[in-house]
Amino acid sequence: xxxxxxxxxxxxxxxxxxxxxxxxxxxxxxxxxxxxxxxxxxxxxxxxxxxxxxxxxxxxxxxxxxxxxxxxxxxxxxxxxxxxxxxxxxxxxxxxxxxxxxxxxxxxxxxxxxxxxxxxxxxxxxxxxxxxxxxxxxxxxxxxxxxxxxxxxxxxxxxxxxxxxxxxxxxxxxxxxxxxxxxxxxxxxxxxxxxxxxxxxxxxxxxxxxxxxxxxxxxxxxxxxxxxxxxxxxxxxxxxxxxxxxxxxxxxxxxxxxxxxxxxxxxxxxxxxxxxxxxxxxxxxxxxxxxxxxxxxxxxxxxxxxxxxxxxxxxxxxxxxxxxxxxxxxxxxxxxxxxxxxxxxxxxxxxxxxx
Numbered sequence: 001x002x003x004x005x006x007x008x009x010x011x012x013x014x015x016x017x018x019x020x021x022x023x024x025x026x027x028x029x030x031x032x033x034x035x036x037x038x039x040x041x042x043x044x045x046x047x048x049x050x051x052x053x054x055x056x057x058x059x060x061x062x063x064x065x066x067x068x069x070x071x072x073x074x075x076x077x078x079x080x081x082x083x084x085x086x087x088x089x090x091x092x093x094x095x096x097x098x099x100x101x102x103x104x105x106x107x108x109x110x111x112x113x114x115x116x117x118x119x120x121x122x123x124x125x126x127x128x129x130x131x132x133x134x135x136x137x138x139x140x141x142x143x144x145x146x147x148x149x150x151x152x153x154x155x156x157x158x159x160x161x162x163x164x165x166x167x168x169x170x171x172x173x174x175x176x177x178x179x180x181x182x183x184x185x186x187x188x189x190x191x192x193x194x195x196x197x198x199x200x201x202x203x204x205x206x207x208x209x210x211x212x213x214x215x216x217x218x219x220x221x222x223x224x225x226x227x228x229x230x231x232x233x234x235x236x237x238x239x240x241x242x243x244x245x246x247x248x249x250x251x252x253x254x255x256x257x258x259x260x261x262x263x264x265x266x267x268x269x270x271x272x273x274x275x276x277x278x279x280x281x282x283x284x285x286x287x288x289x290x291x292x293x294x295x296x297x298x299x300x301x302x303x304x305x306x307x308x309x310x311x312x313x314x315x316x317x318x319x320x321x322x323x324x325x326x327x328x329x330x331x332x333x334x335x336x337x338x339x340x341x342x343x344x345x346x347x348x349x350x351x352x353x354x355x
Contacts, residue, residue, distance in 0.1 A: 032066045032255065034091040034247070037084050039074035040198075044221060049278045051094065054245075057266040062259050068092065078196040085246045086142040094245040097148075099196060101179025104139045106326065108319055109334060110150055110242040111180040113312045116341045117236045119215075119283070123149035123276030125340035126242055127269045129333055137326050143246035146267040149275035152215035152283040153237020154181070159210050162230040162296055166307045174211040175200045177241070180315060184238050185213060187311045197222060204228070213238055217279060220286035231290065231297045234305055238312070245271070 036055065040046045047070070055068035076084050081095035082103065097104040098111065109129065116122040130148050134140065156163050163169055166189065174185040176192040185192040193209050197218060203209045204227040212219065212228065215237070219225050245267070252260065290297060300308065316334070323330030 031064065032259070034066060034068050034251065036068050036070045036092040036094075037075050037081060037090040038070040038072075039076075039078055039081060039095065042070075045217075045278060045282055049282075050275045051245075054266065054271055054274070058263055061262040061266045063262075066255070066259050066263065078198060082143070082244070082246060085248050088248045088250065090248075091251045092146070092245065092247045094243060096177065096197070097242050097244055098177035098179045098181055101177070104244075105179075105322055106133060106137055106328065107139060107148070107242055107244075108180050109133075109323075109330070109337065110148070111239045112316055112319060112334075113184065113238050114234075114236040114309070115240065115337065116345075117153050118276075118341075118345060119150055119152045119240065119279035120273060120276030121341045121344040122240055123272040123279075124269055124344050125337045126150050127272040128340055129337050131268075132336070133328065133333065136328050140244070140246055143249050144252035146245040146247055146263070147269075147271040147275070148242055148244050149272040149279075150240045150242050151279040152217060152240065154184075154213050154215055154239050154241075155234070155237060156232040157212050157214065157219055157224070157228040158230045158232075159204065159227050160229075162298065163211075163232040163304075164298075164301070165304060166311075172211050173209045174213055175203060175209045176213060180239050181213065181241070183315060183318075184312060187314065188308065200224060215240070215279070215283055216286035216290065217282035220289050221282065225286075225290060225293060225295060229295055231295055232300055232304075233297070234300045234308055238308070243275075 036051065038047055038051070042048065051070070055070070059067050071090065075089060078095050079099040081093040082100060084090045085093035097107050101108065107130065110122065110126040116125075126148050130145070134145065156169075158168075158172070161168065163172075170189045172190040173193055174190040175195055176182040176185040177196070178194055182192040182194060190211065193203070195203060195209075197214075200209070200212060201222055201224055204212075204224055212224065216231070219228055255263070320330040320334075323333070
């Protein structure tokens with residue numbers, strides 16, 4: 001009897017497998033889990049409002065066949081994120097491109113001054129231009145580019161005194177990433193101090209830096225408004241940072257065509273648009289917090305705005321020369337960016353736009 005019982009169990013198990021009634025462990029084996037390196041705190045909106053919701057959309061779009069698992073802590077500095085994905089240490093990574101500006105020189109078009117005060121519009125234009133640019137010069141080799149997006153316009157924040165004239169910026173120690181952010185600080189007469197945003201709070205607390213040029217959200221979400229008490233704004237900001245999300249190329253190619261299509265259906269422009277919306281919302285919350293906290297805020301007067309514009313004009317000239325050297329029609333690309341920003345904001349409002 002015992003022998004018959006054992007044979008019956010084996011037969012039942014075999015039948016279940018044939019009919020697709022696999023045990024829970026077997027079903028789990030069919031799910032592809034992608035590791036995403038998380039370098040910001042889990043509570044920061046970069047993760048909580050941008051990356052995590054996207055990961056959920058990927059799982060939904062693939063009907064659970066692909067799941068994204070975030071690391072508990074970062075496996076490398078913000079500047080190492082691209083290489084973590086490119087070399088396969090993790091499957092997916094994201095970071096600010098200005099942390100390794102030398103790797104993404106042409107991507108700097110989206111960081112040029114005075115492009116847009118709206119992160120959503122700029123993010124969509126950034127993605128569209130990057131897609132076109134990638135066909136000529138691919139700065140993301142070794143990875144699959146899932147999206148790029150931009151944050152809001154950078155303002156001048158200072159600790160001890162407000163910036164009311166260009167002379168107020170002379171020799172001011174300003175935290176700035178490499179590339180265009182550092183050049184902005186330099187051209188305005190300040191002294192750029194290179195450091196990732198994750199180190200800026202400590203630098204302020206120790207007096208290593210006196211100023212930061214960043215969007216309002218970055219100041220507030222990293223609690224730097226505890227030290228920065230003055231804000232000077234200019235139309236459309238001094239620059240906007242641009243971010244990438246990439247997947248290891250071999251890992252991407254290992255996915256089925258069905259899953260690749262599903263992932264891109266919630267990535268690319270759709271992802272850029274959603275990320276831009278979050279940045280805009282975060283900036284609004286930050287500005288409200290500044291007002292409540294009594295931060296000294298004012299718009300640059302005509303003389304200061306004109307001098308800033310004059311000094312920063314060279315940045316576009318430098319980028320155009322770089323693009324030309326690489327065989328890219330930079331003027332045409334920037335025209336497309338500005339046209340997209342304008343039309344996106346004009347069509348059904350900046351929170352709707354074109355799909």
